[in-house]
Amino acid sequence: MSSVKSVVSTPPAAFFSLAALLLLSITPARARDLLLRNAQLVDPAQRTITATDILIHDGRVAAPGTKAAADVETLDLKGKWVIPGLIDLHVHDAGNPQPDDGYEEMALGDTARRMLYCGVTAYLNLGTSESEEFFSRRDRQRARPLAPSDEADLYGAGEPFGRWSLGSPAMAPGKVAAYVKKWRPDVIKIIYDHAHGRSSLDRPTFVAAVNAARAAGVKTVVHISTWQDARDAIEAGAAAVTHFCDDDLIPDDLPAQWAKSGVRSIPTMAVQSDLAAIVAQPAMLERPLLRAVASAATLDAYRHRRSFANKALGTVQWQREDRANDFAAVRRLAAAGVTLLAGSDVGNLGTFQGYSLHREIKILQEAGLPAWDALAGATTKAADFLGRPHGIRAGEIAELVILDANPTDDVANTEKISGVVHHGQLVDRSKPPVAATTGK
């Protein structure tokens, strides 16, 4: 599929100005108003469910009392629930790995379309795409926030920083500032990982990198794998820590220290448990939403346990062993008041682009996070982290997912999607995105 990638590589700027002119001349001045009647609006930030009509006028949630245009499109949402657009805060966007060492490769647009089909209206890419392609696509999206789009909104870190790029504390300010100036990343990702005696950034260099990112006005997401790594990241004042230490139970004093710091956690539960979960319960592969966004070849590879390669067999093993530690960490951090945000780490074994965010929310709930907090971590709190509107308040561009069942009863109900509103417009979900691409 590398030929597909070259087809979507960046055309010259002149092409875009011409394309933009053509679009301007054929796009009506304003999108049609949309009236969602009798909705149950679920607001995880307020922990409220409100029976209401939602009017979307010029792509934005209208203030109460606003009159709809005469040609308003009306949907009756009786018996349905509406949540803010979902956000996955830990994505590697190149495709879906398969347990027999195969790979379902996806171009950037393929991934973004699968995400949106699953109600994921935005995601944070923490590495894979080529930076030029990724950030130019992001910038084109951001320049037209009300344009009809079948792709999730992109946020990204680009290249992570680590021992290979930062040799000393003195290097950090210049390197980080130059990187921020070049790409304007949404976050800086730093690999700070000392598990099993791995050679990683030393602490002074790591602290210098966090400070340099702060000075440049960019949040840091720190990949860790020991609890000491997490403690160092908290003390350095990172914005978020991603992953847990799987090997050890979280130290007794860490949750309180973590909560006091205000640093967020993006634990990535799906990547730490879902391959073992699929092996234990193969029926998971038949979920309708998953089948709509993963290729038949990918799902087949998961069904045939006997063709699993050694990497997959090893992953099943460590996921079984580490599950208790991971679940205990969720429970203890939640009890202490740490903000837990949803990120699937999709792009790794056991995960699927778009779909696995739903698993992430569900696993967080299974581990002991209350449903409201699991939902907030994938919607309003995730949006706050990105500096993005929630998409449901008056004046904001509407970003909504319409569900057939109440997600505060069981967060797995986020899979029961009957509609998605993105950039203030209803997304055409008549054709599942998997039909548009071929897996390999």
Ligand SMILES: [Zn+2]
């Ligand atoms: Zn990752």
